[in-house]
Amino acid sequence: MTTVHRDEIQWERMLPAEFRAAMDKKPVIFLPLGTVEWHGEHNALGLDSLKAHELCVQAVHRLGGGVVHPPVYGGMGGLDKPATVIMEGEHAWENHLLRPWLETLCYEFHRIGFKAIIMVTGHYGHNQQIVVRETAVRMSERLGIPVFGSPEYWLALDEGYLGDHAGIGETSLLWHLHPELVRMDRIKDDPDYGADDVIKDGSSQALGMRYADCIIERLASLAEQMPSWQEERLYRYIRSERAIVAAQTRGWRHIGPWEFWRHIGGSAFVQYGQLLVDGEFEAIEQLARTLGREEG
Incomplete structure (x- = not known):
């Protein structure tokens, strides 16, 4: 019997037998979304996709089956800061890149045989959030299988996480999930995020763990249920x-x-x-x- 290890739930690292085994256990695909964007001097530039991907990976481990697609880097909006890629405008009603890309991926996931799709965006631009959820609704109707699309923080609203940008919540999550990618000692060099001690004193790995545990548990619970809807x-x-x-x-x-x-x-x-x-x-x-x- 095939044992599914950490790397063997990530689509791009799987051998065909491992892919089949993961799908047999639970035909659910997780699609992490984000972008590359300035997140202060204290956080890695890929924070959005990094945290979304790791949350999905840990949810699949907790679920005991399913597949995690490679993270999609590139979304709507972004700060006017260095090392930031803005694919489409934050305030544009029209959408020519993200929505068709997500729809095509959903069609492909359905064709391959997945019975549920979970899209998790770690990038919080308001139009990004709308397009991801709107696409999930449309594809649920089109494909006849449940497609969920949401920013991860919506699953931890009752834990007090209402979303932020490189603030206490995001910093704490990344600090817990990828501690090597947070350098809190560098926030003092940031004229914006280091202007006071709010983020430095409020962020912690323990807080990130609390948020992550809630999000992972609910993602796993959804993935357990959705194929049978x-x-x-x-x-x-x-x-x-x-x-x-x-x-x-x-x-x-x-x-x-x-x-x-x-x-x-x-x-x-x-x-x-x-x-x-x-x-x-x-x-x-x-x-x-x-x-x-x-x-x-």
Whole structure:
């Protein structure tokens, strides 16, 4: 019997027998997304994809099956800083690169035989988040299998992680997942992130572990469930995720690009991650609609 080791769950490192064994155990594919972008003097430039990839790898280990696709570097938006690649504009409604790329990958995953797709973006540009979730909804409908697309922090909202850029949350996550890629001693040389001691004093490997454990557990739980979702459950899931996309774009149209996210902290929407793994899709839909009304 084939034993699946760490490297043997990563698609690009697998031999065919290892790929077949992983799919037989659980026909789920994880697709980590990110970009290369300035994340302060204290963090590696590939932070977004690095953390998304490692979270997916650890989720597959916890699941005991499945495959992790190589991380996709290149997304929407990015800071006007050195060593940053901006593939498409943060504030552009149109999308000509990321969405068709993700759709093509989803079609291929389905053709190969995967029964569920989980896309995890570690890059938080508002349009990146919308496009990833919107594409997941569209492909769930098109392919008839569940496709989940979200930034990883949405699975740890109830742990207090609301997303940031090279701040306490992201720095702590990378520090836990790849400790060699965080140099906190260098933050003092950064005029922005090192202007005060908030990030330096607030970040820790222990905090990163807390966030990561929550995210990994929920990713694994989703991956365990999703291949068995029948049509009725899949439709309920699609409705809930579509309601989120609608609320995000409504806030963007009427007020500003970050309007939906501005209401998450302190609201019942922080329960999203637990509601998702519990299959409480109607509750998610209602919470999204409630935030959408607040924005209007």
